Every structure is written in structure tokens, then in C-alpha cells.
Amino acid sequence: MTTDAIAVHPPDDGPPPRPATTLPRTAGERAPERRRSTTALRRTDLFAVCGAGAASLALTWLFFARIAPFSGGLGFFAVAYALFLALYALLVSFDEDGPAVRDKIASVVVHSLAVLLLVALAFVIVYTMWSGRRALPHLNFFTQDMKKAGPLDPLTVGGIRHAALGTLIQISIALVLTVPAGLLCAVFLNEVPGRYARFVRTVVEAMTALPSIVAGLFIYATAILALGLEKSGFAASLAISVMMLPIIIRASDVVIRLVPGTLREASYALGSSRWRTVWHVVLPTARSGLTTAVILGTARGVGETSPVLLTAGYTAVTNYSPAHNPMVSLPLATFEFIKSPQPTMIARGFGAAAVLLVLVLVLFVIARLIGGRGPGELTRRGTHRRVVASRRDQRRYALRHARLAGSPHARPAGVTHAAPATSTHVPEQGVDGS
Template identity: 40%
Template sequence: MSTATTSVPADARPLGRPLTANRLPKWTPPAVAAGSITLGCGIGAVGGLESKLQWGLVSAILFVVISYVLSAQVEGRRQAKDRLATSVVWVAFILAVIPLLALTIYTVQQGAKVVDGNFLSHSMRGVRASGPGGGIYHALIGTLQQVFLASLMAAPVGLLTAVYLVEYGRGKLAKAVTFFVDVMTGVPSIVAGLFILSVWNLALGFNYSGFSGSLALAILMLPVVVRSTEEMLKLVPNELREASYALGVPKWKTILRIVIPTAIGGITTGVMLAVARITGETAPVMLLVFGADYINNNPFDGPQQSLPMYIWMQYSQVNNQYGYARAWGAALVLIAFVMGLNLIARGIARWRSPKAGH
């Protein structure tokens, strides 16, 4: 039995580029980046550009252009467009990370000179503002108490508001609540402080205290908690609700036993991020807490200090090297506190996230 062989006519072959096009080697992006940095620094030095930031921008532009030209010559215009988008994303990422790293490194360098056991366990009572010594113990106590009270007020109200919007909210009332939550998200912190000052302190006659500041912080924290909790509750599958209703479980018990426990990881993460957001607020504290150089363990009576206000007070002293050092030390502690809250939130989210096979 003979096999016949057929040849494909030349005019019947597919036109255009082959399916297996040329590709640049994997080491091309790092090599292009190194070459762009070298060339950019050379252009900056020869061109008389004094700012290293300008050198970096020139290097970034060269990286994007060279990557596109090389890819267009070797891989074709279609792949070159993909490389162009990837290069722009990488450049934007680096431009965002560099200031954060620079800020963190500089804060650690300046603050590590001051932060020690004495700095964390002493207040500014009896310490000259222009002299050495002193610490942040009173400010640390004030920040912890004020943030705790604000969270104690905002977290339950925000959670219940989000439950209403997701599970019960229908009609004009739900739309109005959603609208006001959106508006509150963009309210400046100074406005919240002025509102509490007018109502709580001036109209009702209460004195300056840590609790007054926590009321303003709760206003700032509330919309963040509502929005994050609302999104987490929406992610709970409706099948879980329907299965619970099919078994005759009331709606309120379904929410309490099924919906909230399922979304508790995301809810906790949102609350922790909201806490981190209000920890660094300064304007409401300046208006309502008033600041103090001594330890006040009672947030309901008398002025109190906080870390953001302590930083401002120390750094506002002109030509005071000791005040500058204390300000950087407090800034390092504040960054460490906020970073710790974010790490806790991420850990809780990973711990409570749904696992494969469960």
C-alpha cells in the first residue's frame, strides 16, 4: 500500500508573522535598567542637573523608551506595546516605593538615636523644652486611650450601619445613609474637630479632655468602618443565607451566626486599618485635647497629650536640636505602632480567610 505525499502550494501558506516569534532573553529588562541608570546619570552629570531626582526621572524615561525600541525591533510592535505598559507600571511602582523607603529609613536613622527605655518611660514633666531628657510616656498613654475610646464608639456603630445597608437597607433611607457615609469619608479632620468643639465643649460646657478628642476621631473612623464592613458583607455568598433560611433560622440569627462570622476576617481588617488611619490625626487633638507635659491617666478629665501633637510641639521649637531629636523619636514610635496595626490586620485576614477544601 503506497502513501501519497502532498505538497502545499506556495500561495496557500499563511501570511504574516509566524506563530513562534523571536523573544528577548529574560535578562533583558535588568540589563536595560542598568544601562538606563548609567546613561541617565551620565546625562545628568554632563547636563549639569544638580538634583538626583532629575537623574532618576531621566533614567526612567530612557528605560521605557529603550525597552519599547528593543522589543519593537525583535519581537514586533504588538509585543512591544505590552512591554511598554509593563515598563510604565514598573516605573510607577518604583516612583511610589522610593519616597516611602526614604521616609522610613530617614525616620529610623533619626529616631533610633533617641528611642530607649528612658524615652519610653518618662514624660516631659519638669524637663526644659530646649534641654535634653524627657520622653513620650504621657503621649503614648494619651494616644492609646483616645484611639481605644474612638474605636469603642465607631466600630459597633459602623458594623451595625453596614449590616443595615447590606441586609435590610431598601428605599430612600438606605440611599440617604449611603450618601452621608460617602460625604463623611471626605470630611477634613479639622472640620470634625470644630464640630465637637462647638457642640461638646462650647454648647454643652465640657472641658478639654482625651474623650473630646476621641469623639472627633470616632467621626473620622466611622465611614471607613462602614465602607470596609459593607464590602466584606457583600462578599458573603447568598447561598449561605438561603440555606440558613431554608432551615427555618430567623434573619437576625442568620446574620449573627452565619454572615458576620464568615466575614469577620475582613471586618477586623477594616477596623484595624481605620484605627491606623486615625492614630496620626493632629488637628482634632490640638483643638479638643489641648496637650499636656505630664501624665494624665484619666481621659475624661483635663488635657492630655498624644503622639502626633507631641511631634508637632517638639518640632515647632526653632533651632532646638533636643526637640528635633525627640520629635523624630516619637515619629519612629508612631510609625512602628501604625505598622504593627497593619501587620495585625493582615495576619487576621490571612488567618480568617477561607481555606481551600473547607
């Protein structure tokens, strides 16, 4: 195969030609590359998913029902899912290359896991609400305690007022203990770096995965057995604080670390000290993230059962004093109600679980709404307030400029600096007039 080449002919009287590389005059045309998108959903992808799903279910049913003596729902879905991935990869490979096939398989696996988690969460919510449907419609379920109600009494008597009030008191005390300590520890980890800060961060990360029963045993051994503190709401608050503190520290540490360093440098350049910078720059900038950290810690503390089981005790009456006598919470009340074999008590237990579930979901939704903003990012209401303040300042500056313009000593328009004064110095004369 020959190609035309560009030949360079030197002049006749010049030096002899040197060896040179010849280049083809025109390169062969290449097929245009197709851009691959990892997020776009095409019709062929939908057909491949539906076809692979139907074929995998049919093959699995044939294998379980006709070929092999297998049974069980878990095994059925596991085999069906494996066949689905294999068939989907086969169908996609007809139109895509190797990297595209791997990307699509990974995308299907990730989306299927997300769907599985959503289905599991929806099942828990629906099952809890459906099981507690008998107790939730009764108003006395929220306004009465179990002082006058027994296991055989109908759902029109008794409620969870004592448990709801106990949860509120215990969480309030735990927040008073953990929020200042957690925020101070997070500020220390970010603003005072060093070997000791690394050690504290390691301990906090280890405590994040601490089993709740260990926290309850710690408070039970130190506060109740060693110090003689009785089982009460305060002891339960201490145990809940042990579980909430690492969550608040860890989340606050991440949020404060996201604050831009240029803000700190600007504050230092203006002469501010380190702690003044933290108080007036770092903490206000990370306000939304810190609020999210506190809400996440609260959601963790509200749902704790094991620490409260060991430290709070159980009572059927409403206790307003956290320092004396047992104080029950919603998780502990749910546990005690479910233990009973009576259907009415089980219905009360699922009703308390439904209230607790709604409370935790509301806290997580609030945390998600607040935590969706970055450090320093304003909400719509905050932006509106800034706009109103800017317009107010603009009117104030305009009035000030008008007053200055009407003053007899006002500067001419367009003059930003006062003109230098004209010298009226008269030369000194001597005695002889020179």
C-alpha cells in the same frame, strides 16, 4: 499561480453538474505563533532595561552639563525617565510587535511607580528612625513624662509616657464608639437595601475623604463651644471617632458584600430569620475581614493630629481621666516637641514619631495578615482545630456504633431501615364458623 483542486464528477446518467467552489488540496503552512507572557522575565528584557537606563542617564547628563544650562535633581530625573522610556521602547521594538511593546512599556511604568513608592516609604522610615536614635535607647523615654523635664534638660530626663497612655485611652474610647456603630451600619447597608441605604452609602463614601481638620472643628464647635465640654481626652476621642467611623463602615461594607449569597439562602431555607442569619452566618463568615476593617480604622485614628490639636489640649503630665483636663497623644506630643528649637526636644519629637510609626506599621501588617484570607477561610490553627474536632467526632461515632452492635436489639449490619413487621392478623370467623 495554480493549485490542485478537488473535482467532483457526477455519474454520466445523472443531472448536469452544478457550479461548485473549488478548494485547494493543501493549505499553505503558517509559521507557529509564539506565546507571549506578560509576567515572564527574559534575558533580553533585562538587557534592554539596563541599556536604556544607562543610555538615558548618559544623555541626560550630557544635556544638562554640556548642552543646556539646566540644573536641579528633579528635572534631571524627570528627563532621564522620559528618555529611558523612549529608549526602552526602541530597543524592545526590534524583537516585538506593537501590542508587545505597549505591554512592556506599561509593565515598566507600573514597576517603576512601585519602586518609587517603596523608596519613598523606606526613606521616611529610615529618616525617622535615624533622627530619633538619640532618644530611643533611653529607658526613661518610655517610662517618664515631661513633668520634671524642660527644653534644656538632657535626654536622660523626661519621656513620652503621658502621650502613649493618652493615645491608648483615646483610641479605646473611640473603638467603643465606632466599632458597634460601624458594624451595624455596614450590616444595614447590605441587608436592608433601598433608597435610604443608597443615601447612607453615599454619605459614608463622602466622609471617607473628609479632611481631619474639619472633624476637629466640628467637635470643637459642637461639643466644646456649644455644649461646654472642656478640652479633654473624651473630646479628642469624639473627633477621632468621626475620622474612624467612615473607614470602618466602608471596609466592613465591602467585606460583608463578599459573603456568598448561597450561605444566606441556605440559612433562610432552614427557617432562620434575617437577623438570626446575620448573627450566625454573615458575621462569623466575615470575621477576619471585619477585624481587618477595625484595625485599619484604628491605624487611621492613631495617627490623627489635627482633631486632637483642637480638642485635647496639651499637658506635660500624665492624665488618667479622659473626662477632665487636657490629655496629650503621640501625634500631638510629636508636634509640640518639634516646634522647640532645642536639639534635645527635636530628638524627643523624632523619637515619639518613630514610636508612632512603628505602631502604625504593626497595625497595617496585622491587618494585612488577617485580611489575606477570604470570607470563611480558616487559618492554619483553625484548620488544625477542625481536624481535631472531626477526629473526636469520628471516635465518638465509632464508640456509638460499637455499643449499638453489641446491643441485643441492634440491627443487622448493612440494614439502614427497620424491616416492616410481619402481619399476624387472623381472619375473623363468623358465628357459624364461616
